[in-house]
Amino acid sequence: MPKKVDHARRRLDIARVAEGLVYDKGMDGLTMRDVARGMGCSLSVILHYFESKLDLLVFTHRLVRHRAEAGLVKALEEGQPARACFEHLLPLDEQRWRDWYTWLAFWGMSSQAGEVASEHVAATVESADIFLRIIRHGQARGEIDTAFDAAALAIDMQILCNGLAGLVAQGREAWPAERQLAHFRRHYAALIRR
Amino acid sequence: MPKKVDHARRRLDIARVAEGLVYDKGMDGLTMRDVARGMGCSLSVILHYFESKLDLLVFTHRLVRHRAEAGLVKALEEGQPARACFEHLLPLDEQRWRDWYTWLAFWGMSSQAGEVASEHVAATVESADIFLRIIRHGQARGEIDTAFDAAALAIDMQILCNGLAGLVAQGREAWPAERQLAHFRRHYAALIRR
16 A cells, blocks of 8 residues: 555554544544554654644644535535425434534534634635535525525534534433434524514 | 632632633643742632642633623623524623633543532533523513423523534634624524524
């Protein structure tokens, strides 16, 4: 395997281990030593791939985010209705719940650190962009009135998804998939009603 | 000062120091040693008041939450309109921004720990209760149609406030108070429109 590809692949493997550990222990409890243990290698090997815990967490956050964004783009390209596209993002199943867990854990990291702040900005800008594409697609399909300001509506959809996931994060047992969908759909309908 | 009062007061003082440190360093960077340094006392004194960092963080979260809830209840008892009551919660100024910062940091803590999970549940239940009082107050004042299910609407308001604050958390510079209020008010109006 070419050295560069191998390097990139190893970083992905390490990030996947980190993702599981964030879920089990929180951002707070995670140590680079745990990651080394999880990978079955030494701490110095991990430090060869990621120079700090912060560096690893930023990379892990980006990995989880890109996976979820790819799901949204796929739904969009398959021509699913706008509402269904957004629903792919909700913490309805174990995988998506874990994704949200990683994002929420990251929100609470000190944004004093430059890399964290730039990843926060990238996350907001890229997701706003995909949300905007979904809204425009809904407008083109006649699901959403074209008189709406698509950019403003995209932000309202971000508010809705983030807010719902934030509540679910605080008490998962109270939020089975059907309850999440019922709230999402009522709230969504209110936002696109003229 | 009676011993019990002194004990409670010292815990509040320590939590206030922890609150500032969470803001500066994130949940992750905070150590009990930093708290001791901030209080100008030894680590063993801190450990006399809080048996672990987790114990201190749960207490700090509750402190910040109760302060914000008291602001909401005050607005309600002064007879402010429902919308204005909710607006007291948004991260419009430095103090409220810091409050949200502490909450969001806490959302990302592993809910595997029992104390964290119970504080999450208490936070959701108590804030849902206050939100419900505000909706009913708005209904009694004729601001919100009484045909709405007040409990469901209270949850939509939690989604709205949490979601907006979550976005603001990811890029504060992009969200001056006027922009927050513009989104909040448009979104609020959509939810209470019949």
